[in-house]
Amino acid sequence: MMRIAFSPTYRYTLPAKHRFPMDKYTLLPEQLLYEGTITEANFFAPNPLPEEAILRTHTADYWHKLKTNTLSVKEIRAIGFPMRPDLIARGRVIAQGTLDCARYAFQDGVALNIAGGTHHSFADRGEGFCVYNDIAIAAHELLHTGEIRKAIVIDLDVHQGNGTAKIFERDDRVFTLSFHGARNYPTRKMTSDLDVGFPDKTEDAAYLAKLEEVLPTLLDREQPDIVFYLSGVDILATDKLGRLACTIQGCKQRDKYVFEQCAQRGLPVAVSMGGGYSERLATIIEAHANTFRMAEGVFG
């Protein structure tokens, strides 16, 4: 059975006018249950990530500042959420969720986290709504325990996975692939193992053609033990922070293609949800729901 990490703590309370669509974390599980894609039995609630696992990715100094609520105003502003202890706690639960998903994926082929994909978090700082780097944490932990030798990160969120790229810059055990808008945030890009920057207004055909060109070769060459898939839905034309022009059908095809390519090779996939900032919340939910529907379709 396809396992899904979710906890009510995923929804962090924000000021009313905040631009982050926090309600998606409660609406998406409701939608998936309502339509019958999944049942309550698919869900599990992760525990908070242990401190030693945080410290395999993040610096002791950054963790100390998080724990003692002593980040500077500037550091908090870069993260973009108001800072409270429940934000620090929430991130630990989400990161453990991604780690648990990787372990469930070994068993079931796929597992998905109803959050995560916090790829703008660096070893020593957070930015862009990202406090901890969940995928880096999970990869480091699995490498540490010897559960894997090699991981690949397929980051298809429209923003470059700058934190993840930097963290694994000199680490051959984790291959980082990032598809992103060339002119999008972050303006200063880091160097992934493979970066594909798309021009503004890129449509489905060009986007999917590139994916088909790159992904199969990469999976065959790298032979990873696990795939971390960051399935951000901010590639949509309707996205306020996106700049690309993909349709919801194109985005769904993208997810299906990634799952099929992994399934064909027997590669386990741990999915972290990533961003989505379309004008209508219903569009965001529909696009994220497609990821779960495609996972169920391919692996179920």
Ligand SMILES: [Zn+2]
């Ligand atoms: Zn994004």
